Amino acid sequence: MARADQRVKGGLYLRGLLLDGRRKSMQPMAGRLGMDHQQLQQFMTSSTWxxxxxxxxxxxxxxxxxxxxxxxxxxxxxxxxxxxxxxxxxxxxxxxxxxxxxxxxxxxxxxxxxxxxxxxxxxxxxxxxxxxxxxxxxxxxxxxxxxxxxxxxxxxxxxxxxxxxxxxxxxxxxxxxxxxxxxxxxxxxxxxxxxxxxxxxxxxxxxxxxxxxxxxxxxxxxxxxxxxx
CATH class of the missing domain: 3.30.420 (Nucleotidyltransferase; domain 5)
Incomplete structure (x- = not known):
């Protein structure tokens, strides 16, 4: 990933998948990561990588x-x-x-x-x-x-x-x-x-x-x- 912010959000997304918790959709994962779920959603659905x-x-x-x-x-x-x-x-x-x-x-x-x-x-x-x-x-x-x-x-x-x-x-x-x-x-x-x-x-x-x-x-x-x- 060329941009630093993409690499950071990519790392957070992977961490969210690995953390405890049954639901792995954006909002529950973002809550466990302590971040705004819309940022995570934008990275997965709209960001170009x-x-x-x-x-x-x-x-x-x-x-x-x-x-x-x-x-x-x-x-x-x-x-x-x-x-x-x-x-x-x-x-x-x-x-x-x-x-x-x-x-x-x-x-x-x-x-x-x-x-x-x-x-x-x-x-x-x-x-x-x-x-x-x-x-x-x-x-x-x-x-x-x-x-x-x-x-x-x-x-x-x-x-x-x-x-x-x-x-x-x-x-x-x-x-x-x-x-x-x-x-x-x-x-x-x-x-x-x-x-x-x-x-x-x-x-x-x-x-x-x-x-x-x-x-x-x-x-x-x-x-x-x-x-x-």
């Missing part, structure tokens, strides 16, 4: 400290009472264990036996936040026009691509069946040359690629000719 650069530096630092054996892709639900927060909707949350009114954040974590730390994260925008009927609340929440609904697995692949551009790649990537059961996600990992261990659903059938190709060829050769040919 290079988010991508800061995120990349934090990711490099986290990998150096955690020394992860694996990276973890997961999503987390944040319960909400109203409908004004960006991305809030009635949707399934693993955190809640049910469908509820919440936001969903998708994250990539570095994990070891000793620690886990997020390397990157994205807010999931449900499809209900796209389209003309959502224009009013998108404007009130300052959702950029470029941001639209993307599947959670695609957000995860986007983050992995961005981390790769700053020289960070996992030894092995793990995720639950919410991601592992998605063929597009698995193919995306393979296209990136990433090793992975993914949970899948019990009813899923799997075959070695060579076996699938052989069976398709055998089926084609043994199909009886159509009547009249």
């Amino acid at each position: 290079p988010v991508d650069t800061v995120r990349a530096r934090l990711a490099r630092r986290a990998v150096a400290v955690v020394r992860p054996q694996v990276w973890v892709v997961d999503d987390t639900g944040f319960p909400k009472d109203g409908t004004s927060s960006p991305g809030v909707a009635r949707q399934y949350s693993g955190t809640l264990g049910k469908v509820g009114n919440c936001q969903i954040g998708v994250s990539v974590h570095a994990a070891s036996d000793a620690a886990s730390c997020p390397l990157s994260w994205r807010l999931f925008l449900p499809g209900s936040w796209d389209g003309s009927e959502a224009a009013g609340r998108r404007a009130r929440c300052r959702v950029p026009e470029s941001e639209h609904h993307r599947p959670k697995w695609q957000l995860a692949l986007d983050m992995l691509d961005e981390l790769a551009t700053v020289g960070l790649r996992p030894a092995v990537l793990v995720a639950d069946a919410g991601y592992g059961a998605n063929a597009d996600f698995r193919h995306g990992l393979e296209d990136c040359g990433l090793a992975y261990a993914l949970q899948v659903k019990g009813e899923m059938a799997a075959h070695a690629e060579t076996v699938a190709e052989r069976d398709a060829w055998v089926a084609k050769q043994t199909t009886p000719p159509a009547r009249g040919t």
Whole structure:
């Protein structure tokens, strides 16, 4: 951060996240820090600082400290009472264990036996936040026009691509069946040359690629000719 006041407020914001207290929104955090919450709010919502650069530096630092054996892709639900927060909707949350009114954040974590730390994260925008009927609340929440609904697995692949551009790649990537059961996600990992261990659903059938190709060829050769040919 180029300006001294930005560095000071950035440090205060991080301290506020680490202090005791259940609520981590601006006003409660500012109260614990003994500062005006509007200053903290302005720093996060209006101040111009290079988010991508800061995120990349934090990711490099986290990998150096955690020394992860694996990276973890997961999503987390944040319960909400109203409908004004960006991305809030009635949707399934693993955190809640049910469908509820919440936001969903998708994250990539570095994990070891000793620690886990997020390397990157994205807010999931449900499809209900796209389209003309959502224009009013998108404007009130300052959702950029470029941001639209993307599947959670695609957000995860986007983050992995961005981390790769700053020289960070996992030894092995793990995720639950919410991601592992998605063929597009698995193919995306393979296209990136990433090793992975993914949970899948019990009813899923799997075959070695060579076996699938052989069976398709055998089926084609043994199909009886159509009547009249």
